[in-house]
Amino acid sequence: MSGAETFRAAAAYDRAVGRYGASLAAELIAFARIEPGIRALDVGCGTGALTASLADLLGAENVAGAEPSEPFAEACRARVPGVEVVVAGAEELPFAGGAFDAALSQLVLNFMRDAEAGVREMTRVTRPGGVVASCVWDYAGEMTLLRAFWDAARDVEPERAAAADEGVVMRWCTEDELRGLWEAAGLVGVRTASLTARATYESFEDLWAPFPSGIAPSGAFAASLGEEGRAALRDAFRRRLGVGDEPFELTARAWAARGDVP
Numbered sequence: 664m665s666g667a668e669t670f671r672a673a674a675a676y677d678r679a680v681g682r683y684g685a686s687l688a689a690e691l692i693a694f695a696r697i698e699p700g701i702r703a704l705d706v707g708c709g710t711g712a713l714t715a716s717l718a719d720l721l722g723a724e725n726v727a728g729a730e731p732s733e734p735f736a737e738a739c740r741a742r743v744p745g746v747e748v749v750v751a752g753a754e755e756l757p758f759a760g761g762a763f764d765a766a767l768s769q770l771v772l773n774f775m776r777d778a779e780a781g782v783r784e785m786t787r788v789t790r791p792g793g794v795v796a797s798c799v800w801d802y803a804g805e806m807t808l809l810r811a812f813w814d815a816a817r818d819v820e821p822e823r824a825a826a827a828d829e830g831v832v833m834r835w836c837t838e839d840e841l842r843g844l845w846e847a848a849g850l851v852g853v854r855t856a857s858l859t860a861r862a863t864y865e866s867f868e869d870l871w872a873p874f875p876s877g878i879a880p881s882g883a884f885a886a887s888l889g890e891e892g893r894a895a896l897r898d899a900f901r902r903r904l905g906v907g908d909e910p911f912e913l914t915a916r917a918w919a920a921r922g923d924v925p
Contacts, residue, residue, distance in 0.1 A: 673710045673738035679873035679882065680770070680808070683915050684712025687798065687860035691769055692716055694856055695796035695921050701764035704729065706753045706785055707771030711739035711746075717767075718743050727763070729756055753781030761790040768797040770917070772844075773833045782848040789924045795850055796921035798858055799841070803830030805916035807904075808862075808870070812881045815899035819892060827884050841920035850922025858917045866908045867901050 677684075691713065697703060703721060705714045708728030717726045723745030730736040731752040740748045751757050753768065753775050766785035775781040785795045800806040802813075809829060816824035825831065835844060838855040845853045864870045875893060877886035885893055904913075 673735050675873050675876050675878045675882075676735075677710055679878050681710055681712065682862035682864075683860040684710070684769070685716060686862070687769060687858060687915075687917060688713040688716035690858035690860060690917075691767060691796060691798050691919060692720065694798075694858060694919050695765060695767060695794050697721070697765055697767075697794075701725065702762070703727075703765040703767060704756075704758065704763045704785075704788060706756070706766055706768040706781070707731070707774070708739050708748060709735050709769075709771075711742040713767060713769040714739055714746055714748070715743045718746055727758070729753065729758075752776065753784055756784045756788050758788045760787050761793075762788050764790060764793045766793070766795050770799060772797050772799050772835045772841075778835050778844060779847060782844055782850075786848045786850060786924055791924050793924050794921055795845070795848070795924065796919065797841070798917040798919035799833075799836045800829075801857070801916040801918055802828075802833055802836050805914070807913045807915055809881055809915075811903040812874075812900055815896055815903045816881075816884055818899040818903075819895045820888070824884070827880060829880055836918065838918050838920075841918055845920045845922040848922075849925060851925050853920065853922040855918065855920045858919050860915045860917065861912055862915070863910065863912045864906075865910050867904070867906050868908075870904075870906075871897055871900065 702725045705728040708714045708730045714728045726746045728748040729751045736748050736750050766789045772778050813828040874882045874885040
């Protein structure tokens with residue numbers, strides 16, 4: 664099962680990586696220099712974290728979303744009333760050329776079937792002088808939650824975890840890769856940066872709860888283990904994070920790229 668296919672349940676996703684969505688969206692919007700008075704598209708909008716932040720800034724009537732999963736598209740529509748959300752993949756966006764002043768995506772590039780085509784489409788639907796910007800997790804480094812998870816998984820199932828580790832298998836998750844992708848799409852004035860998002864948890868159990876349901880590649884790995892293996896993973900994960908039964912906060916780094924349409 665591919666990583667994208669494991670994102671089946673919107674509510675469970677929001678309890679897992681989705682907790683970082685609003686915090687990361689604020690960082691991406693600032694990095695992309697999105698300001699009131701423009702029209703923006705959220706590509707791969709998911710459950711609507713970035714869409715909601717854009718709507719708060721620009722007005723729902725000036726924001727659209729595209730999402731290939733119907734359940735996630737429905738969740739976004741419910742979360743952000745008034746925003747047009749179409750069911751479509753990034754590689755074939757059903758919008759006219761130059762329809763938007765900005766096209767953004769959050770935590771989507773590495774799950775696109777064809778990221779090069781996706782960025783070209785984002786560029787096509789953005790007017791000349793407009794901005795195209797995206798961010799992806801720093802899986803190999805300072806995305807604390809997922810880095811600790813995969814390190815714990817390697818403690819429990821070294822070979823299987825090494826083959827599934829998102830820090831190893833995911834493309835488009837470094838500054839150099841993003842820069843190359845943006846330049847290949849013909850974007851100019853390309854810049855990259857690191858963004859920091861935050862999420863709070865009531866306890867380790869609050870953090871762990873979504874993983875056995877199979878959400879995201881990390882959850883799919885957890886769900887694939889037997890009861891004994893999951894218990895061992897849970898304990899190793901808790902040790903890696905060094906957290907207990909009290910509330911705590913984690914930070915997560917994402918890499919971002921932005922460029923202007925010539």
